[in-house]
Amino acid sequence: MNIGEASERSGLPSKTIRYYEDIGLIRPERGGNGYRDYAATDIHKLRFLQRSRGLGFSVEECRQLLALYEDKSRASADVKSIAEAKLSEIDRKIRELTELRHTLEHLVHACHGNERPDCPILEELSDSAA
Amino acid sequence: MNIGEASERSGLPSKTIRYYEDIGLIRPERGGNGYRDYAATDIHKLRFLQRSRGLGFSVEECRQLLALYEDKSRASADVKSIAEAKLSEIDRKIRELTELRHTLEHLVHACHGNERPDCPILEELSDSAA
């Protein structure tokens, strides 16, 4: 199957699929005309990539997950530890964003938002220790 | 003052300060030896940038904020609207990450994390509609 259909079936843009090939995540066959030819297992991998990227795994993490997926003798603990690391990373990001939210909300509430030039937001950014 | 001291006082790496100059955010004087020479107002701007970047504003947003900061006739409403837009963007990111967290936590809990190869995480990534 050509890349266009692979794109439709996997939910990934053709550009992305070519990129994944570039960085060695997938290796489709080539037809006599030079076109990429995707087999069912390739589509499977592409969908796997689409989902794991959607879950916030980096491409390198996806590479690890894909390797574990193809290694029938791997322990589920190996996969779990990657997922747990990602989980705590997500937690950290949520914490950081929440703090940011508080600070910014405080500033927004303090600002009158009128036609006058005095603005607590700029004052805070400029003067104090945020 | 040289870039090293400007770096210490602003909390920004020298590389970043040079980059901000490259993209036109600051324009320090130059000494006879070609060294950048930072005045107090430059340090002020750099700290402003350091804080607003830390609050999650993009460099382009920082450029706007800096322009508003320097424009004594601007209305505080202009600043407030930028901050409010950023606030809802942060909210959106938090929501997305929270959803992600739920999905991933569900998978992690479902996985035994032992020496056996069966792993619900990989099964989910591979088979179903995440």
Next chain:
DNA sequence: TATGAACCTTCCCGCAACTGGAAGGTCAAC
């Protein structure tokens, strides 16, 4: 049979916001 659209190919540039490193100039101390 021609031709036009819709595919496909490779290649290279660009994004954000820096970071690292190479090659070289300057300055202050010993």
Next chain:
DNA sequence: GTTGACCTTCCAGTTGCGGGAAGGTTCATA
């Protein structure tokens, strides 16, 4: 005079693609 810590510019790399050029292939239609 020489060491070492500064400073300079420039170039390349990062992440994960997207845009677009220049060209080949395939298929339907006039």
